[in-house]
Amino acid sequence: CTKKPTDTIASVAHDISNRQHLYITDPISPGSIFFLPGGTKIFNKLVGFMKLQQENKYGFEEVITPLIYRKSLWEQSGHWENYKEDMFRVEGQDTAKEEYGLKPMNCPGHCVIYKRFDKSYNDLPIRFSDFSPLHRNEASGALSGLTRVRKFHQDDGHIFCTPQQVEAEISKCLELIDLCYSKVFPLGKDGKPTNYMFRLSTRPDNYIGSLDVWNHAESVLTEILNRSGKEWSINSGDGAFYGPKIDVLLADHNGKNHQVATVQLDFQLPERFDLKFKDKDNTYKRPIMIHRAVFGSIERFMAMLIDSNNGKWPFWLNPRQCMVIPLNTKSESMMKASEEIVKRLRGEETATDKPVKLNSFHFNVDMDDRAEPVGYRIKDAILKNYSYLIMVGEKEIETQKFALRSRESRELQHLSTDEILQTFVKLEENYK
Amino acid sequence: CTKKPTDTIASVAHDISNRQHLYITDPISPGSIFFLPGGTKIFNKLVGFMKLQQENKYGFEEVITPLIYRKSLWEQSGHWENYKEDMFRVEGQDTAKEEYGLKPMNCPGHCVIYKRFDKSYNDLPIRFSDFSPLHRNEASGALSGLTRVRKFHQDDGHIFCTPQQVEAEISKCLELIDLCYSKVFPLGKDGKPTNYMFRLSTRPDNYIGSLDVWNHAESVLTEILNRSGKEWSINSGDGAFYGPKIDVLLADHNGKNHQVATVQLDFQLPERFDLKFKDKDNTYKRPIMIHRAVFGSIERFMAMLIDSNNGKWPFWLNPRQCMVIPLNTKSESMMKASEEIVKRLRGEETATDKPVKLNSFHFNVDMDDRAEPVGYRIKDAILKNYSYLIMVGEKEIETQKFALRSRESRELQHLSTDEILQTFVKLEENYK
Ligand SMILES: [Zn+2]
Ligand SMILES: [Zn+2]
Numbered sequence: 122c123t124k125k126p127t128d129t130i131a132s133v134a135h136d137i138s139n140r141q142h143l144y145i146t147d148p149i150s151p152g153s154i155f156f157l158p159g160g161t162k163i164f165n166k167l168v169g170f171m172k173l174q175q176e177n178k179y180g181f182e183e184v185i186t187p188l189i190y191r192k193s194l195w196e197q198s199g200h201w202e203n204y205k206e207d208m209f210r211v212e213g214q215d216t217a218k219e220e221y222g223l224k225p226m227n228c229p230g231h232c233v234i235y236k237r238f239d240k241s242y243n244d245l246p247i248r249f250s251d252f253s254p255l256h257r258n259e260a261s262g263a264l265s266g267l268t269r270v271r272k273f274h275q276d277d278g279h280i281f282c283t284p285q286q287v288e289a290e291i292s293k294c295l296e297l298i299d300l301c302y303s304k305v306f307p308l309g310k311d312g313k314p315t316n317y318m319f320r321l322s323t324r325p326d327n328y329i330g331s332l333d334v335w336n337h338a339e340s341v342l343t344e345i346l347n348r349s350g351k352e353w354s355i356n357s358g359d360g361a362f363y364g365p366k367i368d369v370l371l372a373d374h375n376g377k378n379h380q381v382a383t384v385q386l387d388f389q390l391p392e393r394f395d396l397k398f399k400d401k402d403n404t405y406k407r408p409i410m411i412h413r414a415v416f417g418s419i420e421r422f423m424a425m426l427i428d429s430n431n432g433k434w435p436f437w438l439n440p441r442q443c444m445v446i447p448l449n450t451k452s453e454s455m456m457k458a459s460e461e462i463v464k465r466l467r468g469e470e471t472a473t474d475k476p477v478k479l480n481s482f483h484f485n486v487d488m489d490d491r492a493e494p495v496g497y498r499i500k501d502a503i504l505k506n507y508s509y510l511i512m513v514g515e516k517e518i519e520t521q522k523f524a525l526r527s528r529e530s531r532e533l534q535h536l537s538t539d540e541i542l543q544t545f546v547k548l549e550e551n552y553k
Numbered sequence: 554c555t556k557k558p559t560d561t562i563a564s565v566a567h568d569i570s571n572r573q574h575l576y577i578t579d580p581i582s583p584g585s586i587f588f589l590p591g592g593t594k595i596f597n598k599l600v601g602f603m604k605l606q607q608e609n610k611y612g613f614e615e616v617i618t619p620l621i622y623r624k625s626l627w628e629q630s631g632h633w634e635n636y637k638e639d640m641f642r643v644e645g646q647d648t649a650k651e652e653y654g655l656k657p658m659n660c661p662g663h664c665v666i667y668k669r670f671d672k673s674y675n676d677l678p679i680r681f682s683d684f685s686p687l688h689r690n691e692a693s694g695a696l697s698g699l700t701r702v703r704k705f706h707q708d709d710g711h712i713f714c715t716p717q718q719v720e721a722e723i724s725k726c727l728e729l730i731d732l733c734y735s736k737v738f739p740l741g742k743d744g745k746p747t748n749y750m751f752r753l754s755t756r757p758d759n760y761i762g763s764l765d766v767w768n769h770a771e772s773v774l775t776e777i778l779n780r781s782g783k784e785w786s787i788n789s790g791d792g793a794f795y796g797p798k799i800d801v802l803l804a805d806h807n808g809k810n811h812q813v814a815t816v817q818l819d820f821q822l823p824e825r826f827d828l829k830f831k832d833k834d835n836t837y838k839r840p841i842m843i844h845r846a847v848f849g850s851i852e853r854f855m856a857m858l859i860d861s862n863n864g865k866w867p868f869w870l871n872p873r874q875c876m877v878i879p880l881n882t883k884s885e886s887m888m889k890a891s892e893e894i895v896k897r898l899r900g901e902e903t904a905t906d907k908p909v910k911l912n913s914f915h916f917n918v919d920m921d922d923r924a925e926p927v928g929y930r931i932k933d934a935i936l937k938n939y940s941y942l943i944m945v946g947e948k949e950i951e952t953q954k955f956a957l958r959s960r961e962s963r964e965l966q967h968l969s970t971d972e973i974l975q976t977f978v979k980l981e982e983n984y985k
Contacts, residue, residue, distance in 0.1 A: 145669055149626045150653075153619030155666055158681075161615045166911075173909040177901055183593045187585030187704055188620070188686060189641070189655075194581045209621070209643050211655060213690040221582075223621075223643060223655075234587055237577055249590075254620060254686070258645040272619055296905065305908055437911065469609055473728065476737050477605040478982040479598075479869065480912040550910040 130373045131266040134424040137432035141440065141506070144267070152264040152271030154420060159440035162485065164274075166438050167419055168252055170305070170552060171276045179297055181250040181278055186230035188253065189221040197393055198229040207257045227251045228387075228412060231279045232394040235408075240398040245408060246282035246290055252419075253277070267424035268379075274419045280411040281396065287386065287409055288341050291367075294384045294413045295319075295349055298369055301415050302382075305552045308429045310374055317381075318370045319346055319353035322360040329362055330388040338386050339365050363389035369417075373428045381422060385412040433528070436508040437549045442485040444502035448514040450490045459513045462523065463488050465538050466545065482546050503528055511541065562805045563698040566856040569864035573872065573938065576699070584696040584703030586852060591872035594917065596706075598870050599851055600684055602737070602984060603708045611729055613682040613710055618662035620685065621653040629825055630661040639689045659683045660819075660844060663711045664826040667840075672830040677840060678714035678722055684851075685709070699856035700811075706851045712843040713828065719818070719841055720773050723799075726816045726845050727781055730801055733847050734814075737984045740861045742806055749813075750802045751778055751785035754792040761794055762820040770818050771797050795821035801849075805860045813854060817844040865960070868940040869981045874917040876934035880946040882922045891945045894955065895920050897970050898977065914978050935960055943973065 128136075138144050143160035146153070156164055175181035189211045195201040200208065204225060211221040224230065231249045240247070256272050263269050280290050298317075302308065308315040321342055324335045342365055346353045360366055364386035370378040387410040390396075397405040416422040426438075436442055445462050447455035464470055468483040477483075487507075489498045495512070502510050512524040512533075522535035525544075536544070547553075560568075570576050575592035578585070588596055607613035621643045627633040632640065632654070641655040656662065663681045672679070688704050695701050712722050730749075734740065740747040753774055756767045774797055778785045792798055796818035802810040819842040822828075829837040848854040858870075868874055877894050879887035896902060900915040909915075919939075921930045927944070934942050944956040944965075954967035957976075968976070979985075 142670075145666070147665055147669075148623075149665060150619035150622045153621065154617070155619065155662070156617035157666065158614035158616060161617050164617060165615070169911065170908070173911065173913065173915075177899065177909045177913075177915045178903055182590035183597070184590060185586070185588035185593050185596060187582035187587065189585065189688070189704070190582045191580075206646050209645055209653075211641050211643050213641055214638050221641075230587070233579055233581060234577070234589065237579075238574075256621070272621070300906065300908060304906060467609065471610055474732065474736060476602070476732060476984055477609045479601065479605065479984065480914060480982055481605065481609075482912060483605075483609045550912055552908055552911065 129265075129375075130377070130379070130424050130428045131268045133374070133431070134268070134427045135266045137427050138266075141432055143440075146266070150272075151261050152259060152269070154267065154270060154272070160423075162440045163423060163434070163438050164419060167416065167422065168274075168276070171301075171415060172250070172252075174297060174300065175248075175250050175276075175278065179248070179293055180246070181248040183250045183252070184231070184234060186227060186234070186251055186253060188224055190224060190229065192220045192222060194229050194233075195222045198232075198390065199393060200225065200229070207259070209256050209258055223256045224253070225255055225257045227253055227255070227275075227277045228279060228390055228410070229394070232390055232396060232410075235281055235396055236394060240281075240408075242283060242398055242400050245398055246280050246286050248278060248280045250276070250278045267420045270418075270420055273421070275414045276416045276419060278413050280413065281391075281408040282411065283398070283400075283406070284409055287338070287411070288345065290411055291342065291345055291384055291386075294411070294415075295345065295367075298382045298384075298415055299349075302369070302371075306426065307435075308371055308425055310429065312430045312433060315371065317351070318378075319349065319351055320356050320368045320370055321346060321353060322356040322366050322368065323358060324365065325358050325360055325362055327362045328360070330364075334388060335365070342367060342386075361385060361387075363387045371425055373425065379421065379425060381417040381425065382415050383413065383417060386410075387412060432506055434506065434508070435553060436545070437552050439506070439508050440485050441487065441505060441507045442545070443487075443509040443511060444498075444505075444507040445486060445488045445511045445513065446495060446498050446502070447488070447490055448495050448512060450492055452515075454518055455513050455515070456490060458518050459488050459490070462486075462511060462513065462538055462541075466542060482542075482549060484545050484549070509545075561697075561807075562809070562811070562856050562860045563700045565806070565863070566700070566859045567698050569859050570698075573864055575872075578698070582704075583693050584691060584701070586699065586702060586704065592855075594872045595855060595866070595870050596851060599848065599854065600706075600708070603733075603847060604682070604684075606729060606732065607680075607682050607708075607710065611680070611725055612678070613680040615682045615684070616663070616666060618659060618666070618683055618685060620656055622656060622661065624652045624654060626661050626665075627654045630664075630822065631825060632657065632661070639691070641688050641690055655688045656685070657687055657689045659685055659687070659707075659709045660711060660822055660842070661826070664822055664828060664842075667713055667828055668826060672713075672840075674715060674830055674832050677830055678712050678718050680710060680712045682708070682710045699852045702850075702852055705853070707846045708848045708851060710845050712845065713823075713840040714843065715830070715832075715838070716841055719770070719843070720777065722843055723774065723777055723816055723818075726843070726847075727777065727799075730814045730816075730847055731781075734801070734803075738858065739867075740803055740857055742861065744862045744865060747803065749783070750810075751781065751783055752788050752800045752802055753778060753785060754788040754798050754800065755790060756797065757790050757792055757794055759794045760792070762796075766820060767797070774799060774818075793817060793819075795819045803857055805857065811853065811857060813849040813857065814847050815845060815849060818842075819844060864938055866938065866940070867985060868977070869984050871938070871940050872917050873919065873937060873939045874977070875919075875941040875943060876930075876937075876939040877918060877920045877943045877945065878927065878930050878934070879920070879922055880927050880944060882924055884947075886950055887945050887947070888922060890950050891920050891922070894918075894943060894945065894970055894973075898974060914974075914981060916977050916981070941977075
């Protein structure tokens with residue numbers, strides 16, 4: 122843990138990434154991250170976790186939507202008026218030269234889908250999730266590692282619901298946020314449990330919509346926050362002009378707060394896109410739209426994770442889960458046994474004419490067969506933050522029980538390859 | 554099967570999508586697909602299948618790369634010279650107005666990653682995979698459904714290797730292609746096994762590089778094709794100017810050939826990006842680059858699947874895997890038992906404070922509790938292409954063995970919910 126108190130969250134991530142080869146940046150695409158294989162593994166695990174929760178516990182349906190839209194969409198959504206400077210313009214090289222905007226957010230695209238088919242009250246709530254890459258043209262001077270970027274991904278979601286459903290929907294959003302921050306990801310200082318706060322942003326001066334609707338919405342959010350049992354504060358007048366919002370704040374190692382999750386009520390986009398549903402009384406009504414993200418920017422969430430864990434990834438997220446060390450690299454049997462363990466734990470035993478099975482487990486396991494002393498190789502693997510080490514010696518081969526130790530403790534467990542595999546499966550499927 | 558011989562592959566996909574709500578298109582983003590929840594499920598399953606094979610059997614490492622790059626990258630790669638008309642230009646709205654290109658392919662981005670760290674012969678082959686969205690500015694008149702698009706995704710991969718490794722690498726590419734087309738995806742007429750062909754495209758007039766290298770490369774490809782035992786043809790002089798290639802052709806229901814997979818040798822990009830590796834003799838040498846895709850465009854591959862299966866998706870890809878039908882919708886016990894089966898098969902039983910487990914199975918199961926005769930609901934579910942139907946009546950509840958039938962056969966199996974779950978898991982994990 123070489124982190125200095127003066128380091129920023131960006132410099133910590135940069136430092137760990139350099140050591141672990143997680144990502145790079147390049148002036149050829151300022152503000153866009155190149156995720157290297159290790160960083161991509163972490164990125165995909167985070168997305169996979171969120172998809173499983175959203176789709177199988179919180180009723181979301183994933184959609185994949187275009188990245189470029191004609192200017193007219195951004196005029197209709199209001200982005201062209203209010204957000205133009207932050208958007209990238211796109212055009213073809215042909216004579217037509219149609220003008221597009223590269224999307225900074227997914228909301229208008231989801232409105233296009235909502236609108237395509239008639240909706241009845243029965244169909245609501247509709248919950249779309251989307252992991253599209255988003256682009257915002259941040260000033261080049263402000264760009265910094267994972268936290269200030271031009272291209273990023275959100276675990277974005279939009280809920281279209283009736284006014285009566287708002288309270289239940291927001292409660293469920295907070296439930297998923299708590300599952301993520303309190304139960305799965307320890308984001309406190311040096312890997313301690315997360316301590317997050319809510320912040321309610323209320324009606325700004327330039328609000329649109331009726332005062333009644335605002336007052337009701339704010340009182341609903343206040344009540345939900347009170348019931349949450351969590352610390353929360355008010356940011357008076359700081360809501361979006363289209364509705365109040367709840368942000369989740371997380372402190373980094375310096376105590377500086379960063380916004381991660383967000384839940385925003387929106388009375389405006391449904392109006393601008395003329396979204397409707399047919400109610401029980403056969404009249405058409407406006408749905409309310411809730412914008413929400415749990416990680417927020419996945420890139421920034423990764424930076425928060427690194428800031429908390431200092432590169433000591435939990436097993437399930439670790440691009441370096443296990444190092445196998447043959448005690449004597451000149452021993453053919455130790456080398457062979459080690460290779461077999463690696464292959465088994467990596468799950469690379471599929472026959473040529475058979476596909477690797479869906480949902481099968483594949484662990485990131487390497488072998489250190491350099492002609493170096495065992496003590497040196499153990500120390501090196503721990504320095505490189507492998508979660509587990511497996512030592513393969515003569516006695517281990519004889520008994521077929523291999524010596525397993527964790528990064529944190531010298532204590533050895535003697536387990537069969539099967540038992541090690543089962544240990545790893547349990548850790549990974551429970552996000553440990 | 555209402556397909557007429559005159560229907561094109563695009564119109565077949567369009568027709569099935571309309572009935573199954575797989576995707577929509579909209580003039581607000583011409584040539585970009587909006588994948589609806591059902592289509593997204595299929596898309597994600599295809600990508601998931603390919604990632605598992607590439608990473609755990611064929612040594613690929615996934616990377617996530619930027620979508621926009623400064624003009625200078627495209628000048629270096631040669632795209633600005635040869636491909637400019639097909640590329641979208643991107644620029645910020647700020648005063649700097651830097652000029653970017655929206656990527657039509659991943660290769661230059663992968664060269665940037667390759668170049669960042671020194672490479673030795675030991676590190677090769679390096680195999681990057683990438684599922685980035687790609688944009689090509691096709692003429693708007695040519696746009697059509699899933700097959701002629703402006704935004705698409707490839708199961709893209711680039712192999713950087715030594716000249717000595719080319720043969721083994723290409724053989725492995727063809728092995729993965731065969732696994733995909735012969736073993737997993739039946740893409741023949743009406744769901745019959747796939748009958749694919751190889752086509753070798755050789756040195757064009759405007760080739761670059763030495764004649765020797767070309768002759769050797771072409772003889773290596775010829776030998777591999779001869780050994781493959783598959784039908785193959787030559788397209789003389791139709792190779793890319795940077796190297797020869799093998800394409801995979803697949804016939805649609807009209808016998809029209811479509812290019813899906815491709816394997817291309819490239820002697821040029823390594824030159825243009827000055828890519829090197831340090832060889833055994835301590836001198837720096839050029840790696841050879843292999844561009845390859847197995848599905849090719851995932852969008853077009855989906856169209857080929859639909860063209861072959863007419864919307865009768867195999868179980869693992871089906872957004873509608875199973876319909877549960879309570880025989881008497883007024884019976885509380887039948888309704889309750891049906892709901893429990895749905896919840897169980899959907900895997901939606903996770904406790905509030907626990908996450909849904911990684912790699913857990915979640916089947917697309919619905920319940921038809923409309924007050925319609927059983928025969929009508931069965932017929933309707935089959936029309937809607939549910940793979941399986943579960944009937945829940947009094948006897949079933951008593952014995953806890955439920956009546957399962959497939960879309961294709963009236964034959965009933967009586968199984969416990971556990972047994973049904975295990976049946977489904979087996980089908981899905983083996984891509985059936
Ligand atoms: Zn939004
Ligand atoms: Zn390429």
